[in-house]
Each structure stands twice: as C-alpha cells, then as structure tokens.
Amino acid sequence: MCTDLDTHQRPWQPPHCPNPNCIYHNHFHGPWPFKRFGFFWRQARPNRIRRFRCLACGVTFSTQTFSPTYYLKRPDVLALLMTKTTGCMANRQLADDLKVAPSTVDKQLYRLGRHCLLLHKRFREDLPQPTTIAVDGFETFEFSQYYPCHFHLAVDCRTAMFLSFTDSPLRRKGAMTPDQRRKRKEQENRFGRPDPQAVRKDMAELIADVVEPGSQVTIRSDMHPSYPKAIRQVPAQIRHEVTSSQDYRDRHNPLYEINLLDLLIRHGQANHKRETIAWAKRRHGVAMRLMVFLVWRNYVRQRWRKHSSQTPAMQAGLLDRPLTPEQILAQRLFVSKAALTGRWRQYYWAEVLTPALGVNRRHQLKRAF
Numbered sequence: 001m002c003t004d005l006d007t008h009q010r011p012w013q014p015p016h017c018p019n020p021n022c023i024y025h026n027h028f029h030g031p032w033p034f035k036r037f038g039f040f041w042r043q044a045r046p047n048r049i050r051r052f053r054c055l056a057c058g059v060t061f062s063t064q065t066f067s068p069t070y071y072l073k074r075p076d077v078l079a080l081l082m083t084k085t086t087g088c089m090a091n092r093q094l095a096d097d098l099k100v101a102p103s104t105v106d107k108q109l110y111r112l113g114r115h116c117l118l119l120h121k122r123f124r125e126d127l128p129q130p131t132t133i134a135v136d137g138f139e140t141f142e143f144s145q146y147y148p149c150h151f152h153l154a155v156d157c158r159t160a161m162f163l164s165f166t167d168s169p170l171r172r173k174g175a176m177t178p179d180q181r182r183k184r185k186e187q188e189n190r191f192g193r194p195d196p197q198a199v200r201k202d203m204a205e206l207i208a209d210v211v212e213p214g215s216q217v218t219i220r221s222d223m224h225p226s227y228p229k230a231i232r233q234v235p236a237q238i239r240h241e242v243t244s245s246q247d248y249r250d251r252h253n254p255l256y257e258i259n260l261l262d263l264l265i266r267h268g269q270a271n272h273k274r275e276t277i278a279w280a281k282r283r284h285g286v287a288m289r290l291m292v293f294l295v296w297r298n299y300v301r302q303r304w305r306k307h308s309s310q311t312p313a314m315q316a317g318l319l320d321r322p323l324t325p326e327q328i329l330a331q332r333l334f335v336s337k338a339a340l341t342g343r344w345r346q347y348y349w350a351e352v353l354t355p356a357l358g359v360n361r362r363h364q365l366k367r368a369f
C-alpha cells in the first residue's frame with residue numbers, strides 16, 4: 001500500500017505520469033519513457049527538489065508532485081492537523097497554535113480531508129463485505145441553528161470500522177418562539193425548504209454504498225421511521241434489527257459501536273460540541289473534518305482494551321500495525337485513479353452546498369489537489 005513509499009528516499013522513481021490525460025497515467029504500454037529534468041529550489045526542507053519530464057506527453061513534474069504537501073509553503077502543517085482536529089481544537093485555535101493564517105488551516109484541512117477520502121476508498125477495496133452493520137443519524141447544524149443536518153454513519157459491528165457516511169439537510173424543528181418561527185419562514189422563502197424525504201434518500205445511498213448488491217447483511221438501527229423504507233430500496237438480502245434509542249447504552253446494547261462512534265465524534269470534534277462557538281459554517285466543512293476523523297479512527301487510533309490494543313483496520317485484517325499521520329501522508333493519491341461516485345464524489349469536489357452562505361467555493365484545481 002502507499003504507506004510504504006517515502007517520496008524523499010533516493011533513488012526515487014516516479015510511479016506513473018501525473019498527467020491524467022497521458023497513457024502512462026493509468027495503463028502502461030511497456031516501460032514508461034521519462035527523463036530527469038534538473039532541480040528547483042524551495043524555502044522549505046528538503047530545499048532541492050528533483051524534476052522530471054514525461055517523454056510521452058511532455059509534462060514536467062517533480063518529486064513533490066507525488067507528495068500530499070505539493071505546492072504548500074508550510075508542508076509541516078498537514079500532519080499536525082490530523083491529531084489536532086480530532087483532539088477537539090477549533091480552526092482558529094489551530095491557526096494560533098501553528099502560527100499560520102486561519103485561511104491556511106481551512107485550505108489545508110480541506111486538502112487533508114480529500115486525501116483521507118481517497119485513502120479510505122483505497123483501503124475499502126480490500127475490505128470484505130461486513131456481515132453486521134450499524135447505522136445511525138448524527139445530528140448537528142451548519143451556518144446557524146436554523147439549518148440542522150443529519151450525518152448518517154455506518155459502522156461494522158465486528159471490527160468497529162467506520163465504513164462510510166452521507167448527510168441530509170433538515171428543517172428546524174422543536175420548540176420555537178413566535179420570532180424564531182417568523183425567521184424560519186423568511187429563511188425558507190429565501191433559500192428553499194429541505195427535501196422532507198432527504199433522510200430516506202441519503203440513508204438509502206449510505207446503505208447501498210456499504211452493502212454489495214445481492215449480499216446477505218444484517219443492519220442494526222434505532223426506530224427512525226425512514227430507515228425501513230431506505231433499506232427496502234437497496235438490492236440486497238437485508239435483515240433489519242431495530243433497537244429502541246431509550247435502551248440503556250452500554251457495551252451489551254446491539255448499537256454499542258454506533259453509539260460509541262457518535263460519542264467519540266462529539267468528544268473529539270470541536271464543531272459538534274453543545275453550545276460551542278466553533279460550529280460549522282458549511283456542511284462540506286463538516287464532511288471534510290469527519291473524513292479526517294474517519295481515517296484517524298480506523299487506521300491511527302488504537303483501541304485500548306485489557307489484552308489487546310488494535311485499530312479497526314487491524315481487526316479487519318487490512319493492516320498489521322497502526323499508522324502514524326506521517327505514514328497516512330506518505331504519498332499523494334490521485335483522484336483520477338479513484339472511481340468516485342455519488343455523495344463522496346460531491347464531497348471531493350466540494351459540491352455539497354450551503355445556500356445561506358452565498359458563496360460556496362468549489363474545488364476546481366486541475367493539476368494540484
């Protein structure tokens with residue numbers, strides 16, 4: 001897997017042409033013709049960076065083209081963000097701590113989120129179909145409390161592997177003053193009302209993502225009325241086990257793994273704390289932070305138990321040791337080599353929009369990532 005490669009070790013050979021339009025990007029027709037093309041100097045270490053040229057398409061590139069820190073003036077920040085965002089620091093606190101601009105944290109966090117998305121996608125290709133999966137909706141909000149949303153989570157009950165997630169915007173509900181009701185009406189007139197079927201559709205998309213067509217799987221959930229309808233939409237033999245959310249939540253509860261995941265997200269991510277001032281401004285930002293959390297939870301964090309301490313990836317047989325943030329970031333992953341579809345494709349390209357925000361910056365870089 002990619003984590004074994006250190007791009008700064010020498011002699012180093014580029015694994016493929018970085019140009020997605022070149023025949024040597026994906027498919028090799030004999031040995032790839034490329035040549036060394038000098039060096040360039042930069043301020044960050046290592047200062048001297050080797051360059052190359054592809055003789056098939058003429059594109060020039062460097063060792064940095066294959067690094068997740070490509071084009072960054074502060075390449076040291078990316079690895080630090082992983083433990084700090086999962087250790088409950090808000091973006092502005094991160095900027096103060098790392099002595100960088102707040103916009104640097106925002107951009108690098110998005111880049112780290114995209115990298116984590118591609119990394120988990122690659123690992124999932126080797127993951128066998130889980131037989132028992134727990135799903136649940138994690139409630140949070142974006143922009144203001146007039147815009148609540150659900151993040152639908154799926155966990156493998158055997159290994160505790162956080163498999164995937166999707167999200168749905170919700171209509172604000174619960175007790176409101178007459179002023180709050182008037183403001184909700186104004187906002188809905190301006191920006192539209194969320195789809196009342198969103199939870200069913202997005203839960204169906206999540207289950208279809210984690211259950212292979214035709215397979216036999218048990219899905220555990222609470223008593224949300226949309227879940228049976230969502231499960232019926234998926235073309236697989238699914239046995240649905242329902243547990244009341246009022247049941248005592250200890251490790252004997254069938255939903256233990258998903259309850260624990262909810263708890264860890266609330267515990268580890270500053271934007272999901274109750275009564276916080278670090279709430280998410282954009283649903284896409286929540287997704288990118290959650291992507292970092294997913295990789296940290298599955299591949300980095302060991303689960304301390306009496307006789308063993310393994311990561312979910314070790315329990316699933318994907319790895320034989322925990323990864324460090326530096327190993328996670330050992331090599332750039334190319335989106336052109338990943339067949340992204342559905343919601344995760346939208347997450348990658350920042351296409352999940354927050355209408356109330358006005359301007360939603362999308363990810364439109366072509367050569368960088």
Ligand SMILES: [Zn+2]
Pocket residue numbers: 017018019022023024025054055056057058059
């Ligand atoms: Zn090429």
